[in-house]
Amino acid sequence: MPEVPAAPAKIVTACIVVIGNEILSGRTKDANISFLATELNKLGVRVMECRVIPDIEATIVATVNEVRAKFDYVFTTGGIGPTHDDITADSIAKAFGVGISEHPEAVARMSRHYGDPALFTPARRRMARIPHGATLVDNPISVAPGFQMGNVFTFAGIPTIAQSMFESMKHRLVGGDPVLSRTVRTNLPEGIIAEALGALQKRYDDIDIGSYPGFRAGKVSVSLVLRGTNDARLAAAATELIQTIHQMGGEAEELVQ
Amino acid sequence: MPEVPAAPAKIVTACIVVIGNEILSGRTKDANISFLATELNKLGVRVMECRVIPDIEATIVATVNEVRAKFDYVFTTGGIGPTHDDITADSIAKAFGVGISEHPEAVARMSRHYGDPALFTPARRRMARIPHGATLVDNPISVAPGFQMGNVFTFAGIPTIAQSMFESMKHRLVGGDPVLSRTVRTNLPEGIIAEALGALQKRYDDIDIGSYPGFRAGKVSVSLVLRGTNDARLAAAATELIQTIHQMGGEAEELVQ
Numbered sequence A, B: 001m002p003e004v005p006a007a008p009a010k011i012v013t014a015c016i017v018v019i020g021n022e023i024l025s026g027r028t029k030d031a032n033i034s035f036l037a038t039e040l041n042k043l044g045v046r047v048m049e050c051r052v053i054p055d056i057e058a059t060i061v062a063t064v065n066e067v068r069a070k071f072d073y074v075f076t077t078g079g080i081g082p083t084h085d086d087i088t089a090d091s092i093a094k095a096f097g098v099g100i101s102e103h104p105e106a107v108a109r110m111s112r113h114y115g116d117p118a119l120f121t122p123a124r125r126r127m128a129r130i131p132h133g134a135t136l137v138d139n140p141i142s143v144a145p146g147f148q149m150g151n152v153f154t155f156a157g158i159p160t161i162a163q164s165m166f167e168s169m170k171h172r173l174v175g176g177d178p179v180l181s182r183t184v185r186t187n188l189p190e191g192i193i194a195e196a197l198g199a200l201q202k203r204y205d206d207i208d209i210g211s212y213p214g215f216r217a218g219k220v221s222v223s224l225v226l227r228g229t230n231d232a233r234l235a236a237a238a239t240e241l242i243q244t245i246h247q248m249g250g251e252a253e254e255l256v257q
Helices: A032-042 A057-070 A088-096 A104-114 A122-126 A159-172 A190-203 A231-247 B032-042 B057-070 B088-096 B104-114 B122-126 B159-172 B190-203 B231-247
Strands: A012-019 A045-053 A073-077 A100-102 A129-131 A135-137 A146-149 A152-155 A180-186 A208-216 A219-228 A252-254 B012-019 B045-053 B073-077 B100-102 B129-131 B135-137 B146-149 B152-155 B180-186 B208-216 B219-228 B252-254
Touching: A012 A032, A012 A057, A032 A045, A032 A073, A032 A159, A045 A057, A057 A073, A057 A088, A088 A100, A088 A129, A088 A146, A088 A152, A100 A104, A104 A122, A122 B190, A129 A146, A135 A152, A135 A159, A146 A159, A152 A159, A180 A231, A190 A208, A190 A219, A190 A231, A190 B122, A219 A231, A231 A252, B012 B032, B012 B057, B032 B045, B032 B073, B032 B159, B045 B057, B057 B073, B057 B088, B088 B100, B088 B129, B088 B146, B088 B152, B100 B104, B104 B122, B129 B146, B135 B152, B135 B159, B146 B159, B152 B159, B180 B231, B190 B208, B190 B219, B190 B231, B219 B231, B231 B252
Parallel strands: A012 A045, A012 A073, A073 A152, B012 B045, B012 B073, B073 B152
Antiparallel strands: A045 B045, A100 A129, A135 A146, A146 A152, A180 A219, A180 A252, A208 A219, B100 B129, B135 B146, B146 B152, B180 B219, B180 B252, B208 B219
């Protein structure tokens, strides 16, 4: 009986742009890429590229303009605080060719938050400056908002704040078919299973098969990750893979996700 | 007395290209960027950009060709193992427009390492394929080498191996003036010190002043990082900064690096 071809997957893509000299100097380890990649994946949005760039206006403008044309969604983190090196909002405005000024709702929220007008300093007011035409992204932690400009979402760099901003806006995203995965773990090293794995990949060209070596309790352990949008196909491929490894004399088990 | 202008700093730049679907899916947290950024910085090589890209040949070729023209050095990690999804070596060959075949010295090393010819499988032999004209980068851990092609260095993705490859080749790098840093920690929040900080940045335009908020023992703590190539200038700026913060009623101390 001929197999019924599956409908082509609806693919929605994203790019993450991490803005900050502190990541490039090695001073700070980025924590936003893995969080956003994991969460976007759950929503059916595939991260196809990430960039880490410095706090340099020309670089931010060029990068944002390149990637917003190339991908469905862009997420930037970093550079929207109150200090002189926080130039992301101005750079996004420049990238879109629009002006930037204080957003009344952002001013109102921050003014309420700080209470005493003396605490709502000019530097803090800078954080209420939003590119014209952008909509706010709520910041449940420290109030100063992020924003959405076209398909570009701009978040703070501090991971807890970036995460809370993402949670507050994720309903705006329209994802494609979610990418599902199954993982088979084996004790056979990559160099032994590679050929069989390559053959399996050829037969299942709608699935992306990745091989990730590691160690468990001092012994080689390879995680074989099958990713795709059709779970029946993933299940069939995983079963075949386990059988093949058993035939080669290896151990194989599918991990419960 | 007029200040003697310092000689312009010799700047050497780099880009890190992380190749791997597992980072983009969020499955694996990258650990190579912060290691390489920190180590390169010590050698006077400034990381100006990082990219995380998928295991797709066209993307690897385009990215490598763009960044090798733009930066003094390029470091790639990932995709040089024995499985079908390891396509970095072939992609680098394509980017440079050269062929690729087994490198006799790589074959000899791996053949010695595996001993039994039955263990030196065709898949493992793939790891001895090196773009024509490249020189080997030693792999003290698992033998299969990385390589240098022009200004592009290609390392394995597994952090311990990437790190050992970097250690074995770093004497080949010619750095510029090392970037030195001094850090002042204060209890004043960014929104309070931002204006004074911006004014200091204007007076010290040869120094890059970054402001990184955080928490220590539940209280606001901001690290102000001064970076530049001239330590006398950094010391002067740090002293001025500490005085300014004291005048504002805040606490400030320079951290011992």
